Amino acid sequence: MMTLIEGRGIARLPFAPPFLKAGKVVIAQTANILLYLGTRLGLAPRDEAGRLWVHQLQLTITDLVVLIHDTHHPITGYLYYEEQRPAAKLATKYFWRHRLPKFLRYFERVLQKSGGPYLLGRKLTYVDLSLFQIVEGLRYAFPKKMKRFERKVPRIVALHDRVAKRPRIAAYLASPRRIPFSQWGIYRYFKELDA
Amino acid sequence: MRYELYYWPTIQGRGEFVRLPWRKRAPITSTWRGEEASAAFPR
Numbered sequence: 001m002m003t004l005i006e007g008r009g010i011a012r013l014p015f016a017p018p019f020l021k022a023g024k025v026v027i028a029q030t031a032n033i034l035l036y037l038g039t040r041l042g043l044a045p046r047d048e049a050g051r052l053w054v055h056q057l058q059l060t061i062t063d064l065v066v067l068i069h070d071t072h073h074p075i076t077g078y079l080y081y082e083e084q085r086p087a088a089k090l091a092t093k094y095f096w097r098h099r100l101p102k103f104l105r106y107f108e109r110v111l112q113k114s115g116g117p118y119l120l121g122r123k124l125t126y127v128d129l130s131l132f133q134i135v136e137g138l139r140y141a142f143p144k145k146m147k148r149f150e151r152k153v154p155r156i157v158a159l160h161d162r163v164a165k166r167p168r169i170a171a172y173l174a175s176p177r178r179i180p181f182s183q184w185g186i187y188r189y190f191k192e193l194d195a
Numbered sequence: 196m197r198y199e200l201y202y203w204p205t206i207q208g209r210g211e212f213v214r215l216p217w218r219k220r221a222p223i224t225s226t227w228r229g230e231e232a233s234a235a236f237p238r
Contacts, residue, residue: 018202018210030209033200034216043216065209129215137207169215185206 031058034126043126050120057110057119057127064103064134068141069186071095071193081190092193096145100138104153107131111155117162124163131156132163137187142194 014028020036027033035055038044044054074091075084107119114121118128135156138146150157163169172178181187200217202210 014201018200018208018213020213021197021199021201023196030212033213037213037216041216061212126216130212133211133215172215179205179207179211182206185208187207 061130072188108153135160140181141187
């Protein structure tokens with residue numbers, strides 16, 4: 001992996017994992033990888049407008065992921081959480097008061113307009129799986145806050161539950177292949193941030 | 196086409212957003228060079 005990151009033997013450098021090597025092509029950035037894989041996995045529309053719509057939603061998820069990470073590391077990733085705890089408390093306060101509601105209510109509206117149960121309507125796409133992962137992560141990092149908030153976004157919760165019941169997803173989640181949440185990932189649990 | 200996904204093997208990270216859709220169906224060869232080898236992308 002480091003050989004690729006350092007650029008030995010490839011012309012188009014990935015910035016960081018995850019990245020996909022597809023034959024001789026190296027594709028980096030999560031949303032970009034999914035844009036490439038979407039139709040190949042049968043998880044995106046074939047028409048251009050549809051593909052761009054899913055990609056647009058995925059880019060919005062990308063923005064949200066950064067905000068989630070910044071609740072526990074709002075100043076820099078080079079300092080420990082304990083070294084930026086007051087800032088983390090403040091960031092978390094405004095994240096839950098303004099930013100998260102804005103994002104999740106947006107996805108709730110998209111679901112309302114699509115008619116559900118998925119973001120594009122009746123057909124599952126990769127961004128539904130990403131929204132599922134957002135809910136899973138928020139439940140891990142902020143169990144109390146998320147429990148209270150979920151009643152405000154019933155369509156997202158229904159989507160989450162529907163995805164979780166899909167046989168292959170359920171099998172994957174129950175398997176050791178699913179890496180557990182931890183205190184080293186995007187989502188981290190700190191009791192004082194979930195107060 | 197040979198596909199290889201590179202991600203940090205010890206955390207879900209952003210790689211999980213790519214690993215999840217691959218759960219649904221794995222019609223193409225997928226490999227992971229490293230300690231998680233065949234476990235990462237079973238066909």
